[in-house]
Amino acid sequence: MLRKLIALCLALLLAGATYAATVVLIKKSSTYAQDSRNFDGTDDQIVLGCTDSGSANGEGGDSTYTQCAWVKTPTISTGTHAIYTEGDTASTSSNASLELSSTGKVTCTRRTGGTVNNATGTVDVDDDAWHYVCCVASGTGGGTITPWVDGTADGAGTSLTAAAATFEHCAAGVLRRSTFATPTTVDFYGGSIAHIQVWSVAVAESVIDNSMLTPGCETTSLVHYWPLRGESPEVDYAPSGAYDSTSIVGTTVTSAQSASITSDCEN
Numbered sequence: 001m002l003r004k005l006i007a008l009c010l011a012l013l014l015a016g017a018t019y020a021a022t023v024v025l026i027k028k029s030s031t032y033a034q035d036s037r038n039f040d041g042t043d044d045q046i047v048l049g050c051t052d053s054g055s056a057n058g059e060g061g062d063s064t065y066t067q068c069a070w071v072k073t074p075t076i077s078t079g080t081h082a083i084y085t086e087g088d089t090a091s092t093s094s095n096a097s098l099e100l101s102s103t104g105k106v107t108c109t110r111r112t113g114g115t116v117n118n119a120t121g122t123v124d125v126d127d128d129a130w131h132y133v134c135c136v137a138s139g140t141g142g143g144t145i146t147p148w149v150d151g152t153a154d155g156a157g158t159s160l161t162a163a164a165a166t167f168e169h170c171a172a173g174v175l176r177r178s179t180f181a182t183p184t185t186v187d188f189y190g191g192s193i194a195h196i197q198v199w200s201v202a203v204a205e206s207v208i209d210n211s212m213l214t215p216g217c218e219t220t221s222l223v224h225y226w227p228l229r230g231e232s233p234e235v236d237y238a239p240s241g242a243y244d245s246t247s248i249v250g251t252t253v254t255s256a257q258s259a260s261i262t263s264d265c266e267n
Contacts, residue, residue, distance in 0.1 A: 087170075112164070117160050140163065
């Protein structure tokens with residue numbers, strides 16, 4: 001096919017044909033298609049079944065991970081809004097979270113005991129439009145934790161110094177930590193969340209781009225993928241597929257948002 005195309009171009013040139021070249025710029029998408037879960041920002045939350053996931057799957061507990069989700073957020077005027085978090089069963093001060101700040105910017109937080117690493121971006125995403133937001137952590141000892149928005153790193157990130165921990169709570173729409181039976185639940189998210197994806201590595205930009213448009217397809221080191229499309233329980237479609245939701249408090253389901261995702265890979 002390539003040889004035929006080259007031959008055709010040469011033939012046109014040799015024949016003295018004139019033509020206009022069209023340059024197409026492909027912009028990274030910031031819209032979303034398919035279903036989503038809507039959270040009221042007061043008490044709605046989804047508890048995701050990540051029992052001992054830090055030590056078993058090497059997620060945020062090991063300080064090298066990537067957390068991503070599609071979100072649609074109205075204007076934020078106060079407080080922190082947790083999109084996705086992993087927490088420790090034994091401590092109220094250890095967790096890895098993908099959040100939005102009080103000014104609507106992506107914030108990546110990694111806590112172990114008294115050590116807290118925060119990285120907040122510069123792009124406002126509380127504009128009631130869909131955005132693909134991520135936290136990429138490349139490990140302690142010279143690594144960083146960096147927010148991403150719509151396929152682009154949002155700032156240089158922050159040095160990552162928080163030590164490894166075992167995280168046994170995963171949740172959407174809330175910062176959930178402390179003991180599993182009586183967790184501390186704060187920083188409720190208000191807005192829509194879809195396609196939460198978690199990898200046990202700091203993924204490359206190409207993986208973020210592909211997972212933004214074809215969620216669930218970048219399966220290398222993918223430890224969780226919850227589409228949040230209104231299933232009960234919300235199914236984890238990652239290759240291991242072992243961590244379906246265990247509790248859904250409130251939330252509603254919205255369908256048929258504006259199309260941009262080309263496909264997904266849930267089974």
